[in-house]
Amino acid sequence: DxxxxxxxxxxxxxxxxxxxxxxxxxxxxxxxxxxxxxxxxxxxxxxxxxxxxxxxxxxxxxxxxxxxxxxxxxxxxxxxxxxxxxxxxxxxxxxxxxxxxxxFIPGQNLAEGLNIEAPYKEEEIRGLLKNLLPVVGFIHSHNVIHRDIKPENIIRRQNSDRQLVLVDFGAAKYALGTALLKTGTTIGTPEYTAPEQNRGKAVFASDLYSLGVTCLHLLTKVSPFELFDVGEGTWVWRRYLQNNSVSEKLADVLDKLVENAVNRRYQSVNEVMETLGADAPVNLTLIQDKTALQTPKVTPAPVPSQTWKCIHTLIGHQKWVCSVAFSKDDKIVASGSEDETIKLWEVDSGREILTMRGHSGYVNSVAFSPDGKILASGSDDKTIRLWEINTGKLLCILGDWGRGEYFGHSGGVTAIAFHPDGKTLASASKDKNVKIWRLGDDIYDANFGKVMMTLSGHSRPVRAIAFSPDGKTLASSSEDNTIKIWDLSLGNTVKNLCNYYQGVHYIYALAFSPDGKILASG
Missing domain, CATH: 3.30.200.20 (Phosphorylase Kinase; domain 1)
Structure with missing residues (x-):
């Protein structure tokens, strides 16, 4: 000290x-x-x-x-x-x-509290709104939009009054004069952010939306992403109430708080307080620039016609899912996870077929062989494993010790890809290299699983790889902010796509178009 x-x-x-x-x-x-x-x-x-x-x-x-x-x-x-x-x-x-x-605010934020408590009851939600709305009205009366209201940014004081405190004004912005009409920075937490704020056009009603979503999360203990049906474009939070009844009056208030269209949402804190039957929090007429508090009329952008729908949500992994892949016949999906397992799922039913265990690190990448008989997996444990699809049996480990020497990566395997002919496999690693492995047709061949070549040139971990459709070239991208195109017949680079992104950015994904003329990167 x-x-x-x-x-x-x-x-x-x-x-x-x-x-x-x-x-x-x-x-x-x-x-x-x-x-x-x-x-x-x-x-x-x-x-x-x-x-x-x-x-x-x-x-x-x-x-x-x-x-x-x-x-x-x-x-x-x-x-x-x-x-x-x-x-x-x-x-x-x-x-x-x-x-x-x-x-320093002694106490627990609402997200932490919700982890150990039951979902909020109606009276608790009403109490929260009556406690917090005056605070939101206060900041709006100073021409400030918070832009990041969520359970993590609300702390309940650890004292006798147990008041709620709104914290973290790092995302807040002033809304003076014509500022509300200008497109600005997209900022906030996606789960709780209003649609217009996601387009860089936050208004005072955007904070009311975030407060409404916070209430829905506290009522259900379910992620707001799950509470909104994208296919129907509606909130379905009532389905998740878990024997928790809510009066129609409060339900209507919550529904109006989370309206997608700004002009159908509550326009001010006073409106919400009046509906709840509470005293208005602030006298907004005292503000000199009254026009600053008026939400401009917003015509919602036309909703694009829905061309997809969720048919299954596959639940079973204990930690983040790092990678997914379809089998060639589209009947099976494979997934690799931070829980160190690989799962196979039946596409039509969403049923889990089997779980493959053996890796001792995150499974960062999975890939089906072109004939659909083998699944390859790459892991932070520095190895690549080949599995038989029908049985889930481990066929072999690439990068493991064998024959008295070690050919594998010295860092975690971040990505793998089968050559179009199925006889070769490429792997990318945190050791900054790409390796090309010989497979062939016979797993018992002495040369099966040997390294044909090591492609070196990236200065930082390699994050993604992709074979061109004709199999003649390989693309690799790295944390060094470059993409390299390799000639596989020579084992050298034929093109460097450098600094397509300003600053230092990891390039996590690559994909060739079917004709091989375009490469997309993310």
Missing amino acids: SNKYCQNCGSKLLLKDRYRPLNLIGQGGFGRTFLAIDEDKPSRPYCVIKQFFPAAQGTNNINKAAELFEKEATRLDQLGKHSQIPELMAHFTQDGRQYLVQE
């Missing part, structure tokens, strides 16, 4: 000679958040330090992010006098980095 400098790097441990960070409590976007102590006060109270930290983001939007960080401090200084918004204590630059220090 008495140290002033880091014994490892020599940096000052105290910010502004008074704020001492204790531990990292969050990281995302362009900032890191620390729990800290204000050593300048006798009581040494807790506070929160937000550090602008874009170093590892790999983006060309750092200037925009720095501007947003600066504006967050300005808004907190203006809005933090409200008892349900954290107070700004300091904003400064030290050692070339921006910081803001704000009041």
Whole structure:
């Protein structure tokens, strides 16, 4: 506690000679958040330090992010006098980095609470709305749109009044004069974001939409993505109430809060409060620029005709699904997961056929052989496994020790692809290389599973590979922001597609068009 400098790097441990960070409590976007102590006060109270930290983001939007960080401090200084918004204590630059220090709110955010509690009842939702709507009205009266209202950004104070506090104004924006009519940055959390905000046209009613979606999530404990039927273009949250009744009056309020079309949604906090039968939160007529609070009439964009529908949701993996692949006859889907398993699913019924276990790392890629008899899987455990489709039997491991030597990758396998003739397999790895493996027709052939060539040239991990339809070339993309086209007869690059993306970006996906004339990258 008495140290002033880091014994490892020599940096000052105290910010502004008074704020001492204790531990990292969050990281995302362009900032890191620390729990800290204000050593300048006798009581040494807790506070929160937000550090602008874009170093590892790999983006060309750092200037925009720095501007947003600066504006967050300005808004907190203006809005933090409200008892349900954290107070700004300091904003400064030290050692070339921006910081803001704000009041620490002891308590649990609503997302954390929901993990251990039952879904909210009607009275709890009404209480939440009556508690939070005045706060939203307050920020709107200062011409600010929060743009990121969600359970994670609402904290219930750990004291007798148990008031709700709205936090994280990093995404907020001013809405002065004609600003509401301009297309801006798309920002917010997709699950809770209003359609017009996703198009860069956030209005005051966008915050009401996010608050409504938050209520639906708290009522059901189900992701908002699942509560909206894309095929029908309607919310279906009532299906997920789990013996939790909601009166028609509150249901109508929630439905109107989450209307897709802005002009059918509540236009102001006062409207919602009046419907709920509560006192209006603020006298909006006191604002000098009254036009700033008027939501412009918005004509919704025509909804495109639906050309697809979800036929099955395949549930069974315990962790993220990293990859999927269709068999050539379209009857089977394979999936690889962070739970280190591969599953085969029947397309027509959505039934799980079997689970294949053996990898000791994330299964990053799966691929069917052209004849549909073999499934290949690539994993963070640095190996590629070949499986018999009909039985799920492990046929062999490529990259494993064998014959007294090791031919495999020295890093995790990120992508695999079968050659169109089915006799060759390519693999990409975090070791920055691509390997071409000989398969042939006979698994018992002495040369089966040997490396034919190693393609080196990328300066960072390779993330995606794709054979051209004629099988003569291979495309590879990397975290080094380049795409290379390899001539497989020579084993060298014939073309480098460099810096098609400004800044440093990982290129995660590649696909050739059927005629081989176009390559798409993501």
